Amino acid sequence: MRGPAMATTRPGPQRLVGTVLACAAVLTLFVATVERLTDGFEHWTFEALRRQQAASGQLRWPAMAVIDAMGRPLQWPAGGPVRIVDFIYTNCESVCQSLGAEFFQAQQLIRREAPGVRLMSVSIDPARDTPPALAGYAARHRAQAPLWTVAAPRSVDDGLRVRRALGVIAVPDGLGGFVHNGALHVVDRQGHVAGIFDTADWPSAVALAARLDAGRP
Structure with a gap:
């Protein structure tokens, strides 16, 4: 005999949207930081950037x-x-x-x-x-x-x-x-x-x- 079915909790639409926006903000910050450190993505190593400077x-x-x-x-x-x-x-x-x-x-x-x-x-x-x-x-x-x-x-x-x-x-x-x-x-x-x-x-x-x-x- 089966017991009672377990309830499955799913995130509501508002919570899901908040998570997506937070991830997008983190990704935007990461991309902006990498762009600054690599001089617009042109120099992927610190030494290359130093030489370009x-x-x-x-x-x-x-x-x-x-x-x-x-x-x-x-x-x-x-x-x-x-x-x-x-x-x-x-x-x-x-x-x-x-x-x-x-x-x-x-x-x-x-x-x-x-x-x-x-x-x-x-x-x-x-x-x-x-x-x-x-x-x-x-x-x-x-x-x-x-x-x-x-x-x-x-x-x-x-x-x-x-x-x-x-x-x-x-x-x-x-x-x-x-x-x-x-x-x-x-x-x-x-x-x-x-x-x-x-x-x-x-x-x-x-x-x-x-x-x-x-x-x-």
Whole structure:
């Protein structure tokens, strides 16, 4: 013998409409956020957006106080030469070694064809990258001052501020090192980041820097 039938409760029309409207609002917010973060859906990675901002003149290098491998304080940028800048840390055994090798090749090309351009390697680990450590990195990669400056921010906070403004990511890897962007930044005399290039594309970075140094776009 069957028991009494179980009643089935269904949402009323008003409740159903409310749920649909709430879902639509969430979806609209999501789409608007993605559109803003991807620059109108044109750039689906953060690095692509960062490079597009540089190409369109929207990325500027903030004022930065650094100490070079000689222990000298410097303020940069301050109306100085066109520079190609990378981020390193001196005890890195992977990406930074590649960056050093690429920069050495760029140094040789700049010496021959664009002597007004300068190179700069900025540490993401100023707590450990003291002037002796910076000098050791410069010696390993045959950096020749004043063409190539190896330096560290005056403080950890100052370095973090600059990297945030540029969209440069440096995450501790849990082994005493960092995972970070390996890009080359071409910075004009006014401090605008005119282009961002992969390390292997250093000839393009040098070509852009040479054009800027000669007053050509």
